[in-house]
Amino acid sequence: MILPIILYGSKILRSKTHDIDAEDDFTELAANMALTLQKEQGCGLAGPQVAVLKNIFVIDTTSVNNDETAPVVKMYLNPEILEYSTEEYYYNEGCLSIPGIFENVIRPDKIAVRYRNENFDIREETLDGLVARIFQHEYDHLQGILFIDRLSSLRKRIIKSKLKQIARSSM
Template sequence: MVLPIVAYGDPVLRKETEAITKDFPKLDELIENMFETMYAARGIGLAAPQIGMAVRLFIVDATIFEDDEDLTEEEQKFASTFKKVFINPEIIEESGDEWAFNEGCLSIPDVREDVFRQPEITIVYEDENFKKHKETLSGIVARIVQHEYDHIEGVLFTDKLSPLKKRLIKSKLTNISKGKIDVDYRMRFPNAKKKR
């Protein structure tokens, strides 16, 4: 089932998220719905807060980058099979010189800005079967994971912009929160005027 994506300005995007336990109700169905929702919006990652749930869960599918000519052959190959569920993740290390990449977000449609992040991370997490993993990721895949991880920490990519950039997009963000934007996927706007 395709769920509405929560827009910028909704308090759930800033909430502290809670860990997920093995007895979490209908977790398989939730994960399936999240993938369906992400694909319907043509996204490459989706975190639980973006569908209104303050839990430590996000999904990533980087396979869209398998033919990206801006990436190395090795990065393309790795991205081509990178489709994962991250439960209760924790980034334990970030390293390397920060690099800029133009990021966007399903909760902040039509806003894209260069964001600086470190190129390599080590993350521990559980998969959908609660099997523990520890992985070191780099390049575009690390960036996608960092972006989604920020969501479960209550951080948005716009928080990482310079004060000037933030001022320049302020009215755009206000309009997004009010639903004054055209999107071709289901969204829930926190400050939209109710129709009578």
């Protein structure tokens, strides 16, 4: 089932999430989130973006994949970032909850992460490049942080009227 995307202006996007328990029915939720992500042709979708205040997000790099790496399609439950690299880079980010706005955001290039997979097993791995960036963007959603929060005050002022339009349309 395709889920409605929560737009900028909703208090849900500023809320912190809670851990998923093994008893939670996260399989159906993750499948619905993946379908929604595919329909919207995005590369990441977090619980708060579909009005679920749980620590879950899905990543699908199929729509942005280049020929150099295989696409990543994955569900992350109760994710954590354990370590950030010191090397950072800018990348033009967008967000399904903030349609039509794309801005350069600086983030670490490499991160060490821990999460639970679809079997609720704990996994640890090191992510880099685009997958690390998407993970950080979606992880921010679980903390109530949006990519626009990482912009300079000047860039925020420049996009302020667009943000107000999105917020008005979400009511």
